Amino acid sequence: MIIPELPEYLTQLGGAEYKGLIISLFTITAMISRPFSGKLADTIGRVPVMIFGAVVCLVCSLLYPVVSSLFAFFLLRFVHGFSTGFTPTGNTAYLSDIIPVEKRGEAMGLLGTAGAVGMAAGPALGGTLANQFGLNAMFYCSSFFALVSIIILLRTKETIKEKQSFSLQHLKVTRQDLFEPRVLVPCLVMLLAAFAYGAVYTIIPDFGQFVGIKNKGLLFTFLTIASLLIRLLAGKASDRYGRAPVLMVSTIGIVVSMLVIGTAESALQLMIGVSIYGLAHGSTSPTLLAWATDLSHDQFKGRAIASLYIFMELGIGLGSFISGLVYANDPSRFFLVFLMSGILAMIAFLYLLLRRRLSPI
Numbered sequence: 001m002i003i004p005e006l007p008e009y010l011t012q013l014g015g016a017e018y019k020g021l022i023i024s025l026f027t028i029t030a031m032i033s034r035p036f037s038g039k040l041a042d043t044i045g046r047v048p049v050m051i052f053g054a055v056v057c058l059v060c061s062l063l064y065p066v067v068s069s070l071f072a073f074f075l076l077r078f079v080h081g082f083s084t085g086f087t088p089t090g091n092t093a094y095l096s097d098i099i100p101v102e103k104r105g106e107a108m109g110l111l112g113t114a115g116a117v118g119m120a121a122g123p124a125l126g127g128t129l130a131n132q133f134g135l136n137a138m139f140y141c142s143s144f145f146a147l148v149s150i151i152i153l154l155r156t157k158e159t160i161k162e163k164q165s166f167s168l169q170h171l172k173v174t175r176q177d178l179f180e181p182r183v184l185v186p187c188l189v190m191l192l193a194a195f196a197y198g199a200v201y202t203i204i205p206d207f208g209q210f211v212g213i214k215n216k217g218l219l220f221t222f223l224t225i226a227s228l229l230i231r232l233l234a235g236k237a238s239d240r241y242g243r244a245p246v247l248m249v250s251t252i253g254i255v256v257s258m259l260v261i262g263t264a265e266s267a268l269q270l271m272i273g274v275s276i277y278g279l280a281h282g283s284t285s286p287t288l289l290a291w292a293t294d295l296s297h298d299q300f301k302g303r304a305i306a307s308l309y310i311f312m313e314l315g316i317g318l319g320s321f322i323s324g325l326v327y328a329n330d331p332s333r334f335f336l337v338f339l340m341s342g343i344l345a346m347i348a349f350l351y352l353l354l355r356r357r358l359s360p361i
Helices: 003-012 020-043 046-066 070-098 101-133 135-154 181-210 217-241 243-262 267-295 298-327 331-358
Strands: none
Touching: 003 020, 003 070, 003 101, 003 135, 003 181, 003 217, 020 046, 020 070, 020 181, 020 298, 046 070, 046 135, 070 101, 070 267, 070 298, 101 135, 101 217, 101 267, 181 217, 181 243, 181 267, 181 298, 181 331, 217 243, 217 267, 243 267, 243 331, 267 298, 298 331
16 A cells, blocks of 8 residues: 555655665565564464564554654664564465465465455555545555454464464574575575566656656556466466476566566556566466475474565565665666566576476476
């Protein structure tokens, strides 16, 4: 809901040149929190981890309207990252507990589809609320949805059998808690593919405005609807044909979308490029999540999923930060930003191709 409007909000605060930090600060916190959320999901339970993330989202959304300085804004974005650092880790681990292995890709696609419904409606609703009633109404509506998610989670049954009571000892993270080596390959693919996500979410609002799209949330709606349409199909395809073949198609899709977006000179071409990216991203995410849970040990699913998300956030954060620096509020640099993203996605494709030839996945 709030991401499409944050660049303009930051401009009003006098920080137009720092747009790259909107996503990158958020993802840095999410990345830092992943080892903790993974360990807690494997010890105190999936549900408490999900609830904590939702509570952070609720509180931060309520605080945006009172922010009046750049420092306070960036501090809030930093704290807000805990929501993404915790809820998806518990969510994905919970789903992998209750779904048969042979339907894991389909299940991750369904989870992604549910998220895409919210991601499709959110930007459009956020843009409408901001335009009609102001930014504060948008922030308060965001906090309301977080509250509803907390109410749902309070009625959700825990899935881990040997649940432990929380203690400060659980916050002690060892070297082993930082990364699950079993999931290195999907993590590397995620890192390379996620760079484009950070670039898109940072630059697309300005790009849309440049080609004459007034409601910046509309582009994100196209992106997420395309993602919504493909996720379930991609998940089923990965169950049937394997994770790597689906990922090879999706990474090539990212390359194509970056070229279409980067060369866009009209609203129509930009929408087409964003839609192609939505299809590619919607295929990549559930397949990588299913692959990571395939490779993980049952006792350390939370750690494995957290590891994948760490690399996702690293990719998004770098994509957002670097694209913001390269763009520097100069429309002539749009192509360069998306060319970089396309090159990294191509490297991911070549990596998968090489691995598949050496050892079929």
